[in-house]
Amino acid sequence: MKKYTLIFALFLFGICTSNANDPAYIKAMAKQLEALEKAQTTTDFQEVANGFNRIAEKNSEEWLADYYAGLALVNAGFRSQEGIKEKDAFYHEAKNHVEKAIKAHGENAELLTLKGYALMGELSADPGSRGQHMSSVVMGAFGKALSMDPENPRAMVMMAQMELGMAQFFGQGPEKACGMAQKSMQLFEKEAAKTSEKDISPRWGKDMAEQMITQCK
Amino acid sequence: MKTFITFVLMISASVGIAQTEIKGIVKDSKGEPLPGVNVFIQNTYDGTSTKPDGSFSFSSDETGDQILILQSVGFKKQELSVQLTGEPIENNVTLKESIDQLNAVTITAGAMEASDENKAVVLKPLDIVTTPSAMGDVVGALQTLPGTSTVGNDGRLFVRGGDASETAIFIDGLKVGNAFGTTANNVPTRTRFNPNLFKGSFFSTGGYSAEYGQALSSALVLNTVDIPVRNQGDISLMSVGGGYAQTLVGEKNSLTASANYFDLTPYQSLVKQNFDWERSPHGWDASISARQKWGNSGMVKAYLHKESSGMEIWQAEPGVDGKGSLVKIKNDYTYAQSSFKQIGKNDWSYTGGLSYSLNKDQIKLGGLDIVQQTELFHAKGVAVKDFSPAFSTKMGVETYWSGYEQSLVSEDLSRNFMDQQYNAFIESDYYVNNQLIFRGGLRSGYSKLNDELWIDPRASVSYKFRSDGQISFAYGTFSQLPEERFRVVDNELGNTKATHWILNYFHSKNGRTFRAEAFYKGYDQLLTFEGDVQFPEQLRLDGNGVAKGMDFFFRDNKTFKNTDFWITYSLVDSERKFGGYQTSVQPGFAPLHNGSVVVKHFISPLKSQIGMSFSMNDGYTYTNPNIPGEQNSKTKSYQDLSLSWSYLPKPNLIIHLACSNVLGRNNVFGYQYASETNDNNLFTGMPIQQGAPRFLFLGVFLTLSSDKKANQLNNL
Incomplete structure (x- = not known):
């Protein structure tokens, strides 16, 4: 009997390792998420991206590690002071992670939002010459994310930012953009209520909404 | 246990x-x-x-x-x-460094790219439509780039001492026959294609890839947009006409249909013209463009363009009083093409397609009734194999079938020819590392009509310095059969030849681009003839010549806030024996000094972009029969200052106003002389001038879509 219990236990163990509940995976993710939270400089974000990349290499059945590697690289791009070439290299690498995850796991609202975020980075690296043709591409990515998940707070707040930029450019009122920012705030609160601090699913971006709402006042 | x-x-x-x-x-x-x-x-x-x-x-x-x-x-x-x-x-x-396409060296000799990619780009696609002097013509914007000369009474692209026929135009790699509208002598023309069809272009002023042939001087490769972003309708109302375009976008495909009508009559009745129009230029065009994604990485495109236009103009003759003779022109044109691209297994990728151009001109000149018809069919298949990130080979086969017929309806005379050309090319790129690349290619051709086989080698090398700049060198030989109007007279005519040597320096950093290029182009076996160009006799390939010089380009969008400008200077020292000339001369279409400045400034509070372009050269050579020699005189300097103002009151509405030659300078492109001497024993001359002192354009562009932000800035 004990033998069978053991086999059963080992069997369960075997299932667990290939499952998202793999404690080693969760632990590794949590460690990198903590580092991501603390990251300040381009170098920090590059290190965090490397960390997530190691997890992505080992756990190819998970899309989140590539997702966070991409997110860290987009952040590195926004922090970079080395000019357009380095910024573009970070965004390019971030998009590679997103594409890899989409190819293996299909599109979802989070990945599309992150793709839009990377494109937004490219746009803001040279708004003069990229603004015109890229703004519709960026908004297209957020639009698609919202059509897949209308409750996604990150897609909502970034769409709001784009709307605000467009409104400022054309000298229009910020009402629509600010309304969307408010909506995203509610969505962030809803998300916070549904999930816990310990979850490794995406929960970031609330500060963007807060900042926008302050701007709107 | x-x-x-x-x-x-x-x-x-x-x-x-x-x-x-x-x-x-x-x-x-x-x-x-x-x-x-x-x-x-x-x-x-x-x-x-x-x-x-x-x-x-x-x-x-x-x-x-x-x-x-x-x-x-x-x-x-x-x-x-x-x-x-x-x-x-x-x-x-x-x-070890990997070969990284994003940062590796590129070949910049002779090449100028307009695209969104962050490489050796000198123009953005948007520049084509926001350059004031261009008036929305693709070629108009390219005329502000180094290596080109503005020839105001022609309107086509003249590159480094070459005539307009020496530039070949391709859309998605496929040849376009008669890319410019048919026009009367000394009345400038423009390209037939709307700039918003294209997402980018590759313009080479020499030393280009073995993929392109039958062009002695230059290749212009236009790449069409893939799948548009959204469903939309575009309305345009202009001082010269109007149009509508509807775009439908699906998950994996898209369809755009457009129709435009123009008639210069109302405009020309309001604004005084130098030209004596009996019937102002007018016409319509319609096009359909379809795209279908093919698998994960492939795409099939189809495009059909039809247009019809006409004009009637009185052209005075030097030394003769009165209105002169009436020239009536009616043009019908069709261009159809289909192309594909697909990525295969084992690092192979494929592109190819078919194109067909049909141009029919009906010209009434005095008592003569002339009809000429040109047909061109082009089929092409290209395969690229990446053996490693550092080594790739491109190979392809092509065939051109061309037909030309010229008839004098009143005399019931006609002559024609048909030719089939077969071409093959192969070209390899080898990256020694991210700093150094070698490219070598061979292009062969065979023409059935004159039973000639030819081979053209091409080679280039490029080295990138660690301090951002890069230096490129290109060499190549180029073959081109003479223009149809000469081949129809003598079917035996073989290729004219050119050899290019190009040295280029390119530096681009933080919004500033500097480009310098020196070139030497040798011409051989150029076409010569006796008599008038309308009725050439004794056609031979015994002309030759040289064009040499250098050009500079500087662009900066960093130094002044919201301001983007570029400055170009080109020196073209050209002499050749060609056409009806008995001696080696500087062609009338190749001024020695050429320069231009383009400035664009965005004023946010006014929601407006203002643009300025200034171009000049030191004058065009011409032959004055009253003094000995050929091309013995030169016109005064050509100068043009153009201004434009684009106003975006709402995201989906643009109002665009542009004016060419604001200062009203009376530019002269040469002189025509009477064929007989007058009472004073002199040939009477008459300047070749602009159609009007200025051209004023006003357009309102409205975009209708569910997304109110879309606009037609691309269409200006």
Whole structure:
């Protein structure tokens, strides 16, 4: 009997390792998420991206590690002071992670939002010459994310930012953009209520909404 | 039970062994430390990133034979076998640079790219429509680039001492026959295609790839947009006409249909013209463009364009009083093409397609009734194999079937020819590293009509300095059969020839681009004839010549806020024996000094972009029969200042106003002389002038879509 219990236990163990509940995976993710939270400089974000990349290499059945590697690289791009070439290299690498995850796991609202975020980075690296043709591409990515998940707070707040930029450019009122920012705030609160601090699913971006709402006042 | 104990023992054994410390330093092949390299044990979470001094250190609980991986963007991934025993190990590693298309050197000799990609780009697609002097014509914007000359009474593209026929135009790699509208003598024309069809272009003023042939001087490759972003309707109302375009976009396909009508009559009745129009230029065009995604990475495109236009103009004759003779022109044109691209297995990729151009001109000149029809069919297939990131080969086959017929309806006379041409080309790129690239190619051709076989070699090399600049060199020979109107007279005519040598320096950093290029172009076997160009006799290929010079280009969108400007200077020293000339002369279409300045400034509070372009040259040569020699005189300097104002009151509405030659300068492009002397025993001359002192354009562009932000800035 004990033998069978053991086999059963080992069997369960075997299932667990290939499952998202793999404690080693969760632990590794949590460690990198903590580092991501603390990251300040381009170098920090590059290190965090490397960390997530190691997890992505080992756990190819998970899309989140590539997702966070991409997110860290987009952040590195926004922090970079080395000019357009380095910024573009970070965004390019971030998009590679997103594409890899989409190819293996299909599109979802989070990945599309992150793709839009990377494109937004490219746009803001040279708004003069990229603004015109890229703004519709960026908004297209957020639009698609919202059509897949209308409750996604990150897609909502970034769409709001784009709307605000467009409104400022054309000298229009910020009402629509600010309304969307408010909506995203509610969505962030809803998300916070549904999930816990310990979850490794995406929960970031609330500060963007807060900042926008302050701007709107 | 026994197994369980072994299991437990194994676990505790592995816990018992101390962690292994792994450390080392990572450098690049030049010995510089590499920070940010991801160093880890394969299939584990154990790893770290290198520090600014290239050093790394981490520990792992793993034991036995493992693989240590080092990876960093821009470098080849390295895998090392290590044995983890608890004893510290040290590994100093050198990473080799990988060939990285994003940052590697590109060949810039002769080439100027307009695209959104962050490479050796001199123009953005948007520049084509926002350059004031261009008036929305693709070629108009290219005339502000180095190596080109503005020939205001022609309107086509003249490159480095070559005539307009020496530039070949391709859409998605396929040849376009009669890309410019048919027009009367000395009345400028424009390209037939709307700039918003294209997402980018590649314009070469020499030394270009073996993929392109039958052009002595230049190749202009226009690439069409893939799938548009959204469903929309575009309305345009202009001082010269109007149009509508509807775009429908699906998940994997799209369809755009457009129709436009123009008539210059109302405009020309309001604004005084130099030309004596009996019937102002008028016409319509309609086009359909369809796209279908093919699998994950492929695309099939189809495009059909039809247009019809006409004009009637009185052209005075020098030394003769009165209105002169009436020239009536009616033009019908069709262009159809279909192209595909697909990525295959084993690093192969394929492109290809078919194109067909049909141009029919009906010209009434005095008592003569002339009809000419040109047909061109082009089929092309290209395969590219990437043997490694550093080495790739492109190979392709092409065939051109061309037909030309010229008839004098009133006399019931006609003549024609048909030719079939077969071409093959192969070209390889080899990256020694990210700094150095070699390209070599061969192009062969065979013409059935004159039973001639030819081979043209092409070669280029480019080296990128560590300080951002790069230097390129290109060499090539180029063959081109004479224009149809000459081949129909003498079917035996073979290729005219040119040899290019080009040295280029290119530097682009932080919004500033500098480009300098020196060139030498030798012409051989140029067409010569006796008599008038309308009725040439004794056609021979015994002309030759040289065009040499240098050009400079500087663009800056950083120094002044919201301002983007570029400055161009081209020196073209050209002499050749060609056409009806008895001696070697400087052609009338090749001024020695050419320059232009384009400035664009965005004023946010006014929601407006204002643009200014100024171009000038030192004058056009012409033959004055009253003094000895050929091309013995030169006109005064050509100068044009154009201004434009684009106003965006709402995101989906644009109002665009542009004016050419604001200063009203009376530019002269040459002189025509009477064929007989007058009472004073002199040939009477008459200047070749502009159609009007200025051209004023006003347009309102409205975009209708569910997304109110879309606009037609691309259509201006």
